[in-house]
Amino acid sequence: MKKYGGNLTKQEQDSLIEALPGQQSGDKPYLNTAKIYDQEYNNVLEKMYGKVDVTSTRGADDPTDEMGYQGRTTWYREKQVKNLKPCSQKDFIKAFVKDNKLGEIMLVIKRIDKDRNGYVTRNEMDDIIKMVYKDEFTNMNIEPNFTKFGSISNKILIDYRSFRDWI
Numbered sequence: 001m002k003k004y005g006g007n008l009t010k011q012e013q014d015s016l017i018e019a020l021p022g023q024q025s026g027d028k029p030y031l032n033t034a035k036i037y038d039q040e041y042n043n044v045l046e047k048m049y050g051k052v053d054v055t056s057t058r059g060a061d062d063p064t065d066e067m068g069y070q071g072r073t074t075w076y077r078e079k080q081v082k083n084l085k086p087c088s089q090k091d092f093i094k095a096f097v098k099d100n101k102l103g104e105i106m107l108v109i110k111r112i113d114k115d116r117n118g119y120v121t122r123n124e125m126d127d128i129i130k131m132v133y134k135d136e137f138t139n140m141n142i143e144p145n146f147t148k149f150g151s152i153s154n155k156i157l158i159d160y161r162s163f164r165d166w167i
Contacts, residue, residue: 084141092145119157
């Protein structure tokens with residue numbers, strides 16, 4: 001920085017060294033500026049992935065969560081889905097507005113998300129919401145209302161924090 005006429009306080013220098021640690025050469029620390037380029041690349045990817053609609057990219061060969069939260073098998077779910085009524089986004093939100101049980105849903109989710117990675121499977125989310133809102137959603141297909149919060153890298157995972165914030 002001095003070579004190019006820049007002046008940084010000791011606190012600013014320490015912050016840079018902490019944020020961009022590089023190798024030491026004697027008493028002079030070097031910065032690893034590759035992280036700056038990584039961040040730029042991550043921003044590009046985020047913009048690109050933001051344009052992907054994960055709700056419409058589900059196919060028959062996609063991975064699935066066999067058991068969900070209640071331990072129901074895929075066979076049970078496939079049989080049930082055929083008999084479920086569609087649930088509009090308006091009706092879905094209406095149930096939360098009428099009787100907000102989001103805190104109860106989040107408590108159940110936190111019990112199963114042991115590593116706190118912020119994700120549950122589609123089937124787990126479906127089971128938990130139907131367990132908490134038994135009267136409202138038991139015979140309804142609510143999955144389309146939360147698949148938009150799916151992970152771009154693993155379609156069976158739902159980002160429950162984004163779902164919570166959306167509600």
